Amino acid sequence: MRFTLRQLEIFVAVAQTGSASRAAERLALSQSATSTALAELERAYSQVLFDRVGKSLRLNDTGQWLLPRATQILDRAHELEESLSAHTAVGPLRLGASLTIGNYLATLFVADFLQRHPESRVQLAVHNSTAIVSSVARFELDLGLVEGDLQHPDVIAEPWLRDELVVFAAPSHPLAGKGSLTRDQVLAQDWILREPGSGTRGTVEHAFGEDRQRLKVRLELEHTEAIKRAVEAGLGLGCISRLALRDAFRRGSLVPLQVRNLDLGRAFYLVRHRHKYISGGLASLIDHIRASTAGATSTDDIHLSPVP
Template sequence: MRYSFRQLEVFLAAAHTQNITKAAAALAMSQSAASSALKELEAQFDIQLFDRVGKRLQLNELGRLFRPQVEALLAQARELEQALAKHTEAGALKVGATLTIGNYLAVGVMAEYMKTQSHARVSLEVANTRTIAERVSDFELDIGLIEGELQSPELDVIPWRGDELVVFCHPQHPLAGAEQLSDEQLRQATWIMREPGSGTRQTFERGMHGLLPDLEILLELEHTEAIKRAVEANLGIGCLSRVCLADAFRRGSLVPLAVPEHRRFDRQFYFILHKQKYRSAGIDRWMELCRQL
């Protein structure tokens, strides 16, 4: 074999950090050893994987072509190493989740995963749909859990479970007693909304088609809890997943509002994986636990 796994690790670290010194630090190597490993890899095959701009390393077309294959090869090698050492059948997992899923569903799955895989560890990154998709595309996350619709030639988008957005308000809000809101009442209301780029905002805008230019949006916030607090302060009405409103509805601090029947706020939650990503035992187990939720 004309390459080593260490050379491939240096290649991936350099692709991620765009700097050989940072790549060396991430791998606990000296800068000279990391630089030599990368140069040897390129020299052995008479290729160049990076464009060098000062101290910055930028993957070129050839480097981008090989990166998914190297990611998959090293993932399989790590899984084999873990199996041979009999530490665990599922290794450390890097999961990304959108806010609703991350704050209200993923932590429970994480606890169950670590309970059934005693030596496994999970890191969870919570961000909006756009950010999670970018991180999965860059191989910085093993799997993503998103609430927004997504089209990407690099990603497999796999349906997980259904969800529904609910319009809601403070119990003393003037609209709280309405049997069903009209489009005109929706247009005249003051809204507290998720930010553009989030799956929740995407579903809301689809359901409010035809009214969007006329809506009065007072606040756009990145966190569901902040939106709930603002609505509990009676600053306006909101629209979030039923998953994150269930406790507030039980307490009575917030109340649901019925919208016209033609306003649909149903949606899907999805798994996203890079098409070139090796499907490890850990990923399969995580998806299985999510489906059992």
């Protein structure tokens, strides 16, 4: 073969970071060694893999074709190295989760998985759903757990668990305790919502349909806990997963609002690159996640320890 695994590793790092210098930092190499290895790979096959745009490197068509295949070879090589080293560990596995899933579910699954595989390593990244899907598409994550079906041509999304959003308010809000509400009543209020690009924001806007233009968004926040605090302070209505509101509803610091003709149901999805090689470790993690929620028809069926 005219290529080495090291050259493929450098190629993938450059493709993901967009520059030889950032790839060198990731791989703990000098920039000259990184650039030389990439040039040798291109020269060996008389192929140009990147378009040079200023100081950045962007994959051309040949590079786009090579990236999933190079990543798959590296994944298999890492798995083979673990086996030959008689390693009992699984990993390292790169898992990404949207904020609701990451804050309330993923850490539970990962903790249980690591207890069952004590020598394993799992990296958990928590961002909004759009960022997780993009990272999966760039092979930066092995698996993503996201809210809502976000379409991407390079990503496979498999339904995993049902969830429901809830419109909520502070107990002192004028609409609290009013019973069944109309869309017009809630649309006349100020709202505290997640940022655009989040699965939660997408579900809210889809539920309101054409009426979403009437949402009076007073404040956009990236974290569910911040939204809860803002709503508790009386700044407006919120709408997030029921999963994140259990303790607040139990304490009475927040109250749910019933809105007629507003479907806030959604699905959680497992997402992976369609060309991603499923190693034994990754398959074990996927099986563990599915087994952990096998008896649940929705997030309401999942036990969470109450927060005082």
